[in-house]
Amino acid sequence: MTPSDSNIYRRLFGFVRPYWRIFALGVLAMVAYAATETALPALLKELLDGSFVNKDPWAIHAMPFLIVLLFLVRGLADFSQTVALHSVANKMLVDLRTRAFDKLLSLPTSYFDAHAGAATLSKLAYDAAQVTPLITTALITIVRDSLTVLGLLGYMLYLNWRLSLVFFTVLPLIAWVIRAVSRRLRGLSRGQQRTQGEMTRVMDEAIGAHREIKVFGGAAYESERYARVAHELRHYTMKVVSTAAANGPIVQGIAVLALAAIIYYAALQSQNNQITVGGFVSFFGAMALLLAPLKRLSNVNEVLQRGLAGAASIFEILDTPGEPDAGTRSLARAQGRLQFEGVRLRYPQAEREALAGVDLEIHPGETVALVGASGSGKTTLMALIPRFYVPDAGSIRLDGIDLRELRLADLRANLALVTQHTVLFDDTVAANIAYGAQRHLSEGEIVAAAEAAHAMEFIRALPQGLQTPVGENGARLSGGQRQRLAIARALLKDAPVLLLDEATSALDTESERAVQAAIENLKRGRTTVIIAHRLSTIVNADRIVVLDQGRIHEVGSHAELLARGGIYSRLHRLQFADDGLPAAGEAAGS
Structure with missing residues (x-):
C-alpha cells in the first residue's frame, strides 16, 4: 500500500x-x-x-x-x-x-x-x-x-x-x-x-x-x-x-x-x-x-x-475550501443602504473584467434597476451582494459595513432573492412558501403571504389547496404560478433588501401583470435591486443604472434616460420596435 x-x-x-x-x-x-x-x-x-x-x-x-x-x-x-x-x-x-x-x-x-x-x-x-x-x-x-x-x-x-x-x-x-x-x-x-x-x-x-x-x-x-x-x-x-x-x-x-x-x-x-x-x-x-x-x-x-x-x-x-466567512460583525436588521466603491471582478479564464470599476450608492427603500446588453455585468453585480462571488478589488458596503466584515449568515438574513429560474422543492405549496421563514408558521401566516403575492387565487383552485404537491421544481404549476410562490416565499422572509433577477421574464401578459402586482407588494418599504430585460417593467424604478462592458454608463429615471438619447434610449427603441409598440417618445409620454 x-x-x-x-x-x-x-x-x-x-x-x-x-x-x-x-x-x-x-x-x-x-x-x-x-x-x-x-x-x-x-x-x-x-x-x-x-x-x-x-x-x-x-x-x-x-x-x-x-x-x-x-x-x-x-x-x-x-x-x-x-x-x-x-x-x-x-x-x-x-x-x-x-x-x-x-x-x-x-x-x-x-x-x-x-x-x-x-x-x-x-x-x-x-x-x-x-x-x-x-x-x-x-x-x-x-x-x-x-x-x-x-x-x-x-x-x-x-x-x-x-x-x-x-x-x-x-x-x-x-x-x-x-x-x-x-x-x-x-x-x-x-x-x-x-x-x-x-x-x-x-x-x-x-x-x-x-x-x-x-x-x-x-x-x-x-x-x-x-x-x-x-x-x-x-x-x-x-x-x-x-x-x-x-x-x-x-x-x-x-x-x-x-x-x-x-x-x-x-x-x-x-x-x-x-x-x-x-x-x-x-x-x-x-x-x-x-x-x-x-x-x-x-x-x-x-x-x-x-x-x-x-x-x-x-x-x-x-x-475543497468552503465559502470564505472571515466576517466577525453582526447585523440584526439592515436599513438597506448599499454602496459599491471601485468594484472589479474578472472570472477565471475570462478575457476581460466582468466589472471594471463600479461606483454606485443605493439608498434605503430605493428601487434601482440594472439594465444592459448580455454580458454587461448586471448579473455579476447582483451576485456580489449575497457574496456568491467576492470582488477582486474595491468594496461593497451594507449600512456602511464592508460585506467581508459581516458574518455570511447575518448578511444573507437581510436579503431575499427572486430569480427568473424559480426553484421550488418537491413538496407542498405551503412548504415551499414557508421555506422563506425557516421556522414553524401558522396557516394564516402562509395564506397572508400568498394573498400578498396574488397566489391564493390559483392555490384555492388546486386539488388540495395549500397541501397540493408541486412536483419536481414545480412541474405541476405554470411559470407565473411558480413565480408568485417564489414571491410569497420572499415576502415571508421579510428581508430589508430585495434582489429581483428578471423575475417577470418569459411570462405571458396576464401572468406578468399578476406577478408585477405581487412584486409591487414585495418592494414596499424595501431596498430593491432589479435586473430586467423587459424595460416596460422598470419604468417606475427610482433610478435605472445602465451597464456596458462592466462599467456604469448612464444613471437616471426612465424619462431622463430616454431624453438623454444614449444606450438606454437605444435599447428602449429597439425593444419596443421589436414588440410592435409605440415609439420611444410616445412610450415615454404615456
Whole structure:
C-alpha cells in the first residue's frame, strides 16, 4: 500500500472511531476465526496419529467433540465479524455522505460553476458506495486471511521447517504479482469512476432537456452520446474484471508449483520415516487451507483499489475550501443602504473584467434597476451582494459595513432573492412558501403571504389547496404560478433588501401583470435591486443604472434616460420596435 493509500485508510478510520466498540468486536471475531483455521489441521494430526496410529482412547473420544466445538466457534465468529463490520461500514457510509453533503452546501458558487452537477451527484451516490467494502470485504480479507496465513505458516514451520522453506521461496514472487496488479487496478478504478460520473451527467442532461430533444430531433444524437460513454464504462469494467480474474490464477499457479515440490519432498521424507502419516496429512491440509486465503488476498486488490479511489473522490469534496466567512460583525436588521466603491471582478479564464470599476450608492427603500446588453455585468453585480462571488478589488458596503466584515449568515438574513429560474422543492405549496421563514408558521401566516403575492387565487383552485404537491421544481404549476410562490416565499422572509433577477421574464401578459402586482407588494418599504430585460417593467424604478462592458454608463429615471438619447434610449427603441409598440417618445409620454 502506497503512502497516499495509507493516508486515505487512516482518514477513513477517523469515521470508524465513533463506533470502535462494535468494530473491536468484529476484529476479535476475525482473530477467533483465523485461530480456528489454524487449529483445524492441528486437530487433524491428532485425530490421525492419536486415533488410528496410536489407538489413544482420549483422542478417540475427544476428537469428534473438539471438531464440533471448533466449527461452532468458527460459525459464531464468522457471524459476529460479518454483522459487526457491516454495521460499522454502513454507519460510516452515512456519516461520510452526510459530511460530504454538508460540505456541498457550504461550497462557493465558483465550485458549482466549474463542476457538473451530475458528476458531483455521482460522487455521493456511486463513489461513496465503493468505500463500504473497504471496511467489510477488504478488511475481513486483509486482517482475517492475513492472520490465517500467518497462523498456518507458523504451524507448518513448527511441523516441518524443511518443507515450509520450499513454500516460502515463492512468497516474494506472489508479493510482486500482487503489487503490479494493485497499481493497474488503481488506475482502472479511477477511470471507471470518472466514466460513471460522465454517464450520470449525460443521463441528467437528457432527462432535464427532454422537451428540447423531442422538438429538435436530438434523440439519435443523445442515444449515440450515451452509448459511447456506456461502452467506455464497459471497457474499463472489463479491464478491471480481467485484471482481477488473472490475478487469482497466477498466484494460485505459483502456489501449486510450490505445492508439487513439497509433495515430492514429503514423499522422500516419508521413505526415511522423517514424517508421520498424520504429520504429512496435517502439513498438506495446512498448505491446502493456505490456497483459499491467498487467493482472496490476491483478489482483494480489486475491491481495495476501487474503494480507495472512491474514498479519494469523496475526500476531494471534503478538502475543497468552503465559502470564505472571515466576517466577525453582526447585523440584526439592515436599513438597506448599499454602496459599491471601485468594484472589479474578472472570472477565471475570462478575457476581460466582468466589472471594471463600479461606483454606485443605493439608498434605503430605493428601487434601482440594472439594465444592459448580455454580458454587461448586471448579473455579476447582483451576485456580489449575497457574496456568491467576492470582488477582486474595491468594496461593497451594507449600512456602511464592508460585506467581508459581516458574518455570511447575518448578511444573507437581510436579503431575499427572486430569480427568473424559480426553484421550488418537491413538496407542498405551503412548504415551499414557508421555506422563506425557516421556522414553524401558522396557516394564516402562509395564506397572508400568498394573498400578498396574488397566489391564493390559483392555490384555492388546486386539488388540495395549500397541501397540493408541486412536483419536481414545480412541474405541476405554470411559470407565473411558480413565480408568485417564489414571491410569497420572499415576502415571508421579510428581508430589508430585495434582489429581483428578471423575475417577470418569459411570462405571458396576464401572468406578468399578476406577478408585477405581487412584486409591487414585495418592494414596499424595501431596498430593491432589479435586473430586467423587459424595460416596460422598470419604468417606475427610482433610478435605472445602465451597464456596458462592466462599467456604469448612464444613471437616471426612465424619462431622463430616454431624453438623454444614449444606450438606454437605444435599447428602449429597439425593444419596443421589436414588440410592435409605440415609439420611444410616445412610450415615454404615456
